[in-house]
Amino acid sequence: MATLEDAQPSRDEVRRILDARARVAARPPATADDVARVEVLAFSLAEETYAVETRFVREVCQLKDVTAVPCVPPFIAGVMNLRGRVLAIVDLRKLFDLPSRGLTELNRVIVLQDGDAEFGLLADAIDGLRSVATKELHDGLRTLTGVRDRFLKGITPQMLVVLDGGRLLSDAGLRVDESAAR
Amino acid sequence: MDDKKQQFLARLRETFREEAAEHIGAMSSGLLALERSEGAERAAIVERVFREAHSLKGAARSVSLASVESLCTELESLFAAMKRGTLVPSTEILDAVHPALRVLTALCDRPEGAADGDTQQQERQALSALKRWAGSTGPESAVAPAVPLPVAAPKSERFAPAAPPPAAEPRSAAAIPAPPAPRKPAAPAFFRDGGASPAAASLSPEPTKPSPPETTTEPTKVAPRLPAAAAGPNDTVRVSTQKLGAILLEAEELLGAKLTAGGRAAEVRALATDLTSWNQRRAQLTGRTRLTKDDAAALAERLETEVLHSRALEHTLRSLAAAVYQDAQSLAGLADRLLDDTKRLLLLPCSHLLATLPSLVRDLARAQGKDAELRVTGEDIEIDRRVLDELKDPLIHLLRNCVDHGIEKPDLRLERGKASHGTIQITARAAEGNRVELTVADDGAGIDPVKVGKSAIRLGLLTAQDATQTATDELVNLVFHSGLSTSPILTDLSGRGLGLAIVREKVERLGGTIDVTSKAGSGTAFRILVPLSVATFRGVFVETAGRPFVLPTAHVVRVVRVQPDEIHNVENRQTMAVDGRPMSLVRLRDVLELSGADGRSADRVRPVVVVRAGDRQVAFLVDEVRGEAEVMLKGLGTQLVRVRNVAGACIAGNGAVVPILDAADLVESAGRVAAVGPATPRDDTALGRTARILIAEDSITSRTLVKGILEGAGYEVVATVDGMEALTTLKIEPFDLVVSDVDMPRMNGFELTAKIRADKKIGELPVVLVTALGSQKDREYGVEVGASAYIVKSDFDQANLLEVIRRLL
Numbered sequence: 001m002a003t004l005e006d007a008q009p010s011r012d013e014v015r016r017i018l019d020a021r022a023r024v025a026a027r028p029p030a031t032a033d034d035v036a037r038v039e040v041l042a043f044s045l046a047e048e049t050y051a052v053e054t055r056f057v058r059e060v061c062q063l064k065d066v067t068a069v070p071c072v073p074p075f076i077a078g079v080m081n082l083r084g085r086v087l088a089i090v091d092l093r094k095l096f097d098l099p100s101r102g103l104t105e106l107n108r109v110i111v112l113q114d115g116d117a118e119f120g121l122l123a124d125a126i127d128g129l130r131s132v133a134t135k136e137l138h139d140g141l142r143t144l145t146g147v148r149d150r151f152l153k154g155i156t157p158q159m160l161v162v163l164d165g166g167r168l169l170s171d172a173g174l175r176v177d178e179s180a181a182r
Numbered sequence: 183m184d185d186k187k188q189q190f191l192a193r194l195r196e197t198f199r200e201e202a203a204e205h206i207g208a209m210s211s212g213l214l215a216l217e218r219s220e221g222a223e224r225a226a227i228v229e230r231v232f233r234e235a236h237s238l239k240g241a242a243r244s245v246s247l248a249s250v251e252s253l254c255t256e257l258e259s260l261f262a263a264m265k266r267g268t269l270v271p272s273t274e275i276l277d278a279v280h281p282a283l284r285v286l287t288a289l290c291d292r293p294e295g296a297a298d299g300d301t302q303q304q305e306r307q308a309l310s311a312l313k314r315w316a317g318s319t320g321p322e323s324a325v326a327p328a329v330p331l332p333v334a335a336p337k338s339e340r341f342a343p344a345a346p347p348p349a350a351e352p353r354s355a356a357a358i359p360a361p362p363a364p365r366k367p368a369a370p371a372f373f374r375d376g377g378a379s380p381a382a383a384s385l386s387p388e389p390t391k392p393s394p395p396e397t398t399t400e401p402t403k404v405a406p407r408l409p410a411a412a413a414g415p416n417d418t419v420r421v422s423t424q425k426l427g428a429i430l431l432e433a434e435e436l437l438g439a440k441l442t443a444g445g446r447a448a449e450v451r452a453l454a455t456d457l458t459s460w461n462q463r464r465a466q467l468t469g470r471t472r473l474t475k476d477d478a479a480a481l482a483e484r485l486e487t488e489v490l491h492s493r494a495l496e497h498t499l500r501s502l503a504a505a506v507y508q509d510a511q512s513l514a515g516l517a518d519r520l521l522d523d524t525k526r527l528l529l530l531p532c533s534h535l536l537a538t539l540p541s542l543v544r545d546l547a548r549a550q551g552k553d554a555e556l557r558v559t560g561e562d563i564e565i566d567r568r569v570l571d572e573l574k575d576p577l578i579h580l581l582r583n584c585v586d587h588g589i590e591k592p593d594l595r596l597e598r599g600k601a602s603h604g605t606i607q608i609t610a611r612a613a614e615g616n617r618v619e620l621t622v623a624d625d626g627a628g629i630d631p632v633k634v635g636k637s638a639i640r641l642g643l644l645t646a647q648d649a650t651q652t653a654t655d656e657l658v659n660l661v662f663h664s665g666l667s668t669s670p671i672l673t674d675l676s677g678r679g680l681g682l683a684i685v686r687e688k689v690e691r692l693g694g695t696i697d698v699t700s701k702a703g704s705g706t707a708f709r710i711l712v713p714l715s716v717a718t719f720r721g722v723f724v725e726t727a728g729r730p731f732v733l734p735t736a737h738v739v740r741v742v743r744v745q746p747d748e749i750h751n752v753e754n755r756q757t758m759a760v761d762g763r764p765m766s767l768v769r770l771r772d773v774l775e776l777s778g779a780d781g782r783s784a785d786r787v788r789p790v791v792v793v794r795a796g797d798r799q800v801a802f803l804v805d806e807v808r809g810e811a812e813v814m815l816k817g818l819g820t821q822l823v824r825v826r827n828v829a830g831a832c833i834a835g836n837g838a839v840v841p842i843l844d845a846a847d848l849v850e851s852a853g854r855v856a857a858v859g860p861a862t863p864r865d866d867t868a869l870g871r872t873a874r875i876l877i878a879e880d881s882i883t884s885r886t887l888v889k890g891i892l893e894g895a896g897y898e899v900v901a902t903v904d905g906m907e908a909l910t911t912l913k914i915e916p917f918d919l920v921v922s923d924v925d926m927p928r929m930n931g932f933e934l935t936a937k938i939r940a941d942k943k944i945g946e947l948p949v950v951l952v953t954a955l956g957s958q959k960d961r962e963y964g965v966e967v968g969a970s971a972y973i974v975k976s977d978f979d980q981a982n983l984l985e986v987i988r989r990l991l
Binding site for chain 2: 086088
């Protein structure tokens with residue numbers, strides 16, 4: 001007690017100490033499989049929860065005006081203006097053939113990026129960041145459709161469907177490259 | 183002045199170094215691929231490598247690197263021999279070529295300095311090694327011992343690398359016995375055009391498959407193997423530090439703007455705080471129900487100061503408003519300048535494009551026994567590099583045209599009182615509206631408006647009466663119509679009337695315009711106007727199915743309103759008359775595959791936008807035409823590489839993304855939504871009957887190939903084995919066109935053509951001669967006997983053939 005009064009830490013110092021404590025407290029408890037964990041961003045879409053590795057997520061933004069583009073497959077919802085650049089928006093519901101049950105809010109866009117490739121994913125809401133142990137990821141369930149299997153990284157025991165961001169970004173099937181001339 | 187020239191040379195050398203590295207890289211990867219390839223694929227590679235050597239030669243000449251030039255010349259003739267088939271690529275030959283490439287790299291790396299002794303010696307060695315091979319192209323040459331690379335039976339004649347011809351009897355030995363094939367046990371069958379071995383024939387493509395990949399017209403299919411060559415100049419920009427410095431300064435000025443904006447924000451915040459506390463104190467005073475004496479006094483005082491305070495506040499606000507206005511002004515200026523200068527980073531002097539052209543003109547002219555010189559002025563004018571890249575082909579087309587049709591032979595020129603050598607002048611000039619004007623003028627024969635008129639009448643573009651009433655200038659400008667040619671014969675180089683149509687299409691794609699003026703006897707001048715930068719252009723905003731779209735103004739001919747009763751149904755297609763000409767009419771929403779309610783009911787007047795691409799015009803029904811504005815073209819992102827009918831997008835004033843439509847695609851798609859009606863006047867084969875084509879060709883491979891191509895294109899084809907059989911068949915059955923080989927037993931193509939022309943009944947029949955004989959003399963003989971088109975086999979590809987046939991039918 002006496003030592004503390006003697007020291008009389010300055011305000012800055014107090015803040016620094018508190019910050020450091022907060023950081024320690026915020027750290028997730030260390031586990032044995034710490035090395036093999038991936039951080040994912042969970043989001044909800046059509047009453048289901050999906051997640052995608054954060055290393056492929058550049059940013060999340062509000063869904064503003066989406067302009068539909070003619071002559072593209074249904075999974076391309078359109079394009080939007082992202083700070084002066086044009087960004088294609090992919091609708092996973094169309095890609096995964098999800099039944100459109102209930103109302104969906106669709107008010108977020110998750111911008112995926114890997115190298116040059118980038119596009120936005122439509123989402124109803126962002127559920128937050130999760131840490132997932134890679135070895136806990138199971139292969140796809142039999143019930144999942146083919147398309148989903150292709151873009152599936154795995155499913156957690158909590159039934160969180162983790163999508164393969166790199167695959168989504170690199171798959172030629174998600175790219176439109178077609179001219180009018182046959 | 184001299185200093186400037188020095189600087190320019192230095193810059194040119196720098197550019198050359200980069201370019202050379204690309205060419206050499208492409209050559210060496212090509213040569214490597216050559217060893218692993220066979221048949222047609224190999225021939226395509228030889229062709230590409232040959233072009234690389236040729237390009238490098240031209241580039242080396244422009245920076246006066248004689249040593250590189252002479253090495254390239256040897257390489258070129260070596261590859262040319264491979265192309266002709268007189269030299270078969272063998273490992274030994276490639277062993278000589280690769281070191282030569284290494285020497286080239288060493289030489290090109292130091293374009294300004296002299297080569298050291300070592301390099302010089304290597305250079306001499308490489309040169310003599312190359313000479314040994316290039317020179318040994320005769321049948322009795324040293325090629326024989328060289329083991330040819332394994333080759334599978336060529337699938338098409340076009341690229342078949344022929345073995346050294348058995349000297350005396352080139353046509354007799356159809357299949358030359360297979361040379362020992364080290365890797366492929368299957369006997370490689372070599373054959374020259376005209377002859378074919380049964381083995382080769384059985385390996386020829388099935389007739390139902392008209393596009394063997396080997397004969398593809400798109401080099402892109404071969405290209406990926408040679409990235410440097412295929413991708414063209416890589417996507418880097420060389421920027422002077424001066425320009426970068428200017429941009430850095432402007433960017434730094436943004437710091438000032440940032441600070442100012444921060445300051446303003448603080449000022450506004452302070453004002454707001456002040457106002458809040460003032461209001462709170464007033465509320466304290468006025469909120470009391472009972473006032474003490476002191477309060478009343480305070481209130482009176484307060485009222486007084488209130489007035490003063492409110493004046494002060496007004497003053498502060500006003501000056502703040504003025505300051506913010508100032509800030510906005512200067513920020514706008516700053517942003518515009520920064521954008522402008524950044525765009526300028528993409529500008530390159532025209533000399534980058536024009537530097538290699540003089541040698542091209544000289545070569546072209548020489549090949550035709552003419553003498554022509556290219557002069558260039560205004561090479562300092564700067565243009566967006568993307569525009570420059572896109573202009574290269576059109577310019578080369580125009581130069582070819584000048585040499586082919588403009589410049590006369592020396593003796594004829596002297597006869598006409600001109601200097602024996604012709605002059606072509608390219609002038610670049612900055613034009614109003616951020617555009618650049620390029621003129622290509624020659625002092626040749628000029629375009630004969632009468633001939634153009636006749637050709638236009640033949641194509642159905644004009645009636646004979648129109649032709650007499652049309653002004654000369656207008657007539658001459660009809661040369662840009664696809665299919666129109668004043669040349670009496672179609673050759674592989676030009677005369678098919680396609681070149682200028684393509685030139686126009688390319689220029690228009692850039693948002694530019696092209697026109698031509700010509701004085702019969704004294705020359706022709708093509709004038710190209712292109713925007714300095716491709717990024718911005720004018721667009722017409724239209725609306726259909728409730729959505730906005732932009733059409734590039736350069737492709738919009740006009741906007742009209744159509745009454746319901748002006749729309750006619752012709753064979754289930756809708757047409758309307760625009761300027762008295764019938765034009766097919768389609769709904770834009772149908773072409774764009776949009777659903778949703780029609781914006782306007784069918785019984786009302788509706789706006790129509792007439793879109794032109796090349797020389798096809800289609801009228802598109804839209805719901806609204808909103809107006810015209812400057813737009814900046816943006817890509818649709820990495821996911822939407824190429825969307826049919828959509829060229830890109832722009833960002834409208836309200837921040838929304840609006841798709842920009844692709845005129846060429848729209849016109850193409852319109853044809854599918856409702857087959858284009860009478861708008862294309864010569865589409866007579868579409869009127870129900872399939873055109874019938876007769877083939878005369880003695881080589882079974884060629885015959886099968888050509889038959890396959892034509893049948894694939896939807897024609898009805900009958901094949902005959904020589905002129906005699908063809909003539910007999912022609913007398914029995916009706917045909918619309920004849921495709922004939924020249925060199926055939928019993929009756930050759932020339933004889934056949936002459937016989938057809940002499941016949942009363944079939945005298946008008948179009949005859950296309952397809953031949954290995956590429957000489958000027960043969961071509962002239964072709965004209966003489968009355969052939970309608972002359973395609974040299976070495977340039978033979980199916981698109982070429984089909985295009986020619988389409989023109990003639």
